[in-house]
Amino acid sequence: MFTTVQARFLCRKCLRQTTGRRVQLISTVPFRKHLKDEAKQRRINNGKAKPKVPTARGSANENWELTVGIEVHAQLNTTHKLFSEAATSFNDPPNSHVALVDAAFPGAQPIFQKETLIPALRAAIALGCNVHRKSEFDRKHYFYWDQPAGYQITQYYHPLAKDGFITLYDYDGIAPEDGKEVRVGIKQIQMEQDTAKTLHQLPSTHLLDFNRVSHPLIEIITLPQIHHPATAAACVRKIQAILNAVDAAVLGMELGGLRADVNVSVRHRNQPEGQGVGAEYSGVKGLGQRTEIKNLSSFKAVEDAIKAERNRQIDVLEAGGIIEGETRGWNLGSTGTRKLRGKEGEVDYRYMPDPDLGPVIVGKDLVDYIRRSLPPLPDDHFKVLTSSDRHYNLAPKDAKTLINLDDGDRVEYYKNVTDEVRKGLLNYRDGSRSYAESDEAVVKAGKMTGNWVLHELGGLLATSGTPWEENPVGESALASILTFLSLKKITGTTAKTLLSLKFDDPRPIPQIIAEDDLTLRPMSEEELRGLANEVMRGNERMVKAVKEKGEVGKVGWFVGQMVRRGVEGRVEAREAERVVREMLGVGDVGDRK
Numbered sequence: 001m002f003t004t005v006q007a008r009f010l011c012r013k014c015l016r017q018t019t020g021r022r023v024q025l026i027s028t029v030p031f032r033k034h035l036k037d038e039a040k041q042r043r044i045n046n047g048k049a050k051p052k053v054p055t056a057r058g059s060a061n062e063n064w065e066l067t068v069g070i071e072v073h074a075q076l077n078t079t080h081k082l083f084s085e086a087a088t089s090f091n092d093p094p095n096s097h098v099a100l101v102d103a104a105f106p107g108a109q110p111i112f113q114k115e116t117l118i119p120a121l122r123a124a125i126a127l128g129c130n131v132h133r134k135s136e137f138d139r140k141h142y143f144y145w146d147q148p149a150g151y152q153i154t155q156y157y158h159p160l161a162k163d164g165f166i167t168l169y170d171y172d173g174i175a176p177e178d179g180k181e182v183r184v185g186i187k188q189i190q191m192e193q194d195t196a197k198t199l200h201q202l203p204s205t206h207l208l209d210f211n212r213v214s215h216p217l218i219e220i221i222t223l224p225q226i227h228h229p230a231t232a233a234a235c236v237r238k239i240q241a242i243l244n245a246v247d248a249a250v251l252g253m254e255l256g257g258l259r260a261d262v263n264v265s266v267r268h269r270n271q272p273e274g275q276g277v278g279a280e281y282s283g284v285k286g287l288g289q290r291t292e293i294k295n296l297s298s299f300k301a302v303e304d305a306i307k308a309e310r311n312r313q314i315d316v317l318e319a320g321g322i323i324e325g326e327t328r329g330w331n332l333g334s335t336g337t338r339k340l341r342g343k344e345g346e347v348d349y350r351y352m353p354d355p356d357l358g359p360v361i362v363g364k365d366l367v368d369y370i371r372r373s374l375p376p377l378p379d380d381h382f383k384v385l386t387s388s389d390r391h392y393n394l395a396p397k398d399a400k401t402l403i404n405l406d407d408g409d410r411v412e413y414y415k416n417v418t419d420e421v422r423k424g425l426l427n428y429r430d431g432s433r434s435y436a437e438s439d440e441a442v443v444k445a446g447k448m449t450g451n452w453v454l455h456e457l458g459g460l461l462a463t464s465g466t467p468w469e470e471n472p473v474g475e476s477a478l479a480s481i482l483t484f485l486s487l488k489k490i491t492g493t494t495a496k497t498l499l500s501l502k503f504d505d506p507r508p509i510p511q512i513i514a515e516d517d518l519t520l521r522p523m524s525e526e527e528l529r530g531l532a533n534e535v536m537r538g539n540e541r542m543v544k545a546v547k548e549k550g551e552v553g554k555v556g557w558f559v560g561q562m563v564r565r566g567v568e569g570r571v572e573a574r575e576a577e578r579v580v581r582e583m584l585g586v587g588d589v590g591d592r593k
């Protein structure tokens with residue numbers, strides 16, 4: 001059984017995967033740490049000026065072109081580790097899932113777990129890569145306490161997949177300078193093992209959790225084709241969304257399931273293409289010397305670290321210095337990157353093919369099957385939600401928000417509710433009254449539902465502290481409320497009341513409406529005018545403001561008063577507005593902007 005707090009931090013897919021095993025959020029969860037760090041930083045900043053990451057400094061930055069290439073490490077959504085049958089885990093008690101080979105016991109042999117290939121292939125195909133028929137594992141040697149074998153098994157000489165791309169659109173949050181879209185090449189995707197998790201116990205103790213050792217990862221390496229910090233953050237965000245959509249990696253950055261290294265260089269714009277000091281990278285020429293900032297664990301950290309490093313490099317170059325190829329670090333809330341190790345400290349990884357592991361051979365039929373069965377990607381969702389052909393007609397901003405919420409569950413809920421409302425309207429018959437596709441209520445069903453799912457329901461969930469997983473308003477309950485509203489059988493106020501009632505009233509919506517007598521009995525013209533008159537009489541100054549000064553915006557205030565004073569469920573806002581406008585001589589409801 002999960003507690004509310006636990007459930008809130010676990011996506012549904014992940015819950016599914018860990019069913020039957022106890023999942024516990026202990027104090028070492030990266031997300032918690034992240035929140036604690038942020039809170040600490042806020043306390044430090046309290047009263048003091050916020051340490052700001054220096055932003056572009058006008059003309060100085062305009063002379064320099066920034067270039068960024070990103071390495072994303074994503075934990076694959078598998079039940080077993082890469083080379084052992086030990087279970088992958090998310091916050092199980094430390095060191096409870098460790099096979100001998102994971103702990104590098106002498107003589108223990110790695111056995112490639114074939115199932116781990118499937119999510120890796122899904123990711124590679126979703127990112128437009130060519131999957132190699134044959135790939136191989138190599139040893140990358142370095143010594144660090146989180147790496148028990150003294151080397152990491154990765155794919156260096158023959159990676160799983162190559163030559164993909166990701167397209168980032170303006171709605172993904174790229175920098176305005178990038179226009180409507182940018183395409184970023186993906187050099188390669190390789191499979192590799194994760195390291196142990198270090199749990200710091202200050203001042204001097206490091207505890208190691210080997211549960212993470214050999215959790216299957218993919219490393220996604222982009223080409224150096226990103227030129228703005230916001231676009232880099234958008235790129236990582238979109239990679240996360242794509243991996244999530246195809247179930248390849250379901251734990252996002254906030255849960256430590258995705259980490260990014262960013263490589264940053266700058267080049268003076270006067271310097272001719274092809275004459276950069278940094279080595280050419282995979283056919284991209286004219287680059288400045290790069291530095292690498294390792295292990296970033298939030299989108300904001302990606303953006304801020306790049307800005308800070310860009311500014312540092314420009315300062316060094318403008319002061320006549322040179323940029324050293326080095327590895328740097330970034331702490332949450334800091335203002336600058338810090339050097340971790342320079343060129344002289346760079347490790348010679350002594351890559352060599354792993355003699356214990358055979359090649360991975362992937363058949364074309366498997367690739368074709370995965371390609372055919374891939375679920376829709378975030379861009380497909382976006383197109384469907386914003387187009388009028390599929391009836392949803394959502395504004396790009398609302399579509400994006402729905403897609404990004406609750407691990408994709410909110411957008412599914414939204415679509416099902418909209419489909420049901422539309423069906424309810426199109427099947428409705430009452431004497432001669434029926435609805436066609438072109439009727440206003442049907443056309444607006446998608447937008448209206450979007451508004452209710454995001455704002456009305458979203459607002460109630462937020463104020464009551466209810467996580468999405470415990471949303472008490474089922475799809476058909478909301479669809480029923482919105483169908484009654486569209487049919488004008490209840491008012492907007494009644495619809496809101498019904499929605500909040502559903503938080504603890506098990507009765508079906510039609511039953512609540514019938515038993516609580518909530519059906520709209522529209523007021524007659526005479527009753528409406530009488531009510532409007534009553535409101536106007538006590539508020540001469542407001543009447544003057546509209547009539548004489550033309551402050552049409554105040555019409556809404558009159559409508560609000562009428563709804564409040566009228567018998568609950570009897571005043572239709574739209575009708576009330578029509579009457580107020582007529583009486584005050586300020587045009588039709590249709591004139592509203």
Ligand SMILES: Nc1ncnc2c1ncn2[C@@H]1O[C@H](COP(=O)(O)OP(=O)(O)OP(=O)(O)O)[C@@H](O)[C@H]1O
Nearest residue numbers: 067068069070222223224263265278281287288290
């Ligand atoms: N001059 C440059 N400016 C900005 N980015 C660069 C530049 N040169 C290379 N890059 C980026 O650096 C990254 C290099 O990643 P890659 O995994 O190939 O090597 P690495 O960083 O040397 O190895 P490791 O995996 O051990 O960190 C790529 O994302 C690439 O686009």
Ligand SMILES: [Mg+2]
Nearest residue numbers: 071219221261
């Ligand atoms: Mg790399």
Ligand SMILES: [Mg+2]
Nearest residue numbers: 071261263292
């Ligand atoms: Mg790197």
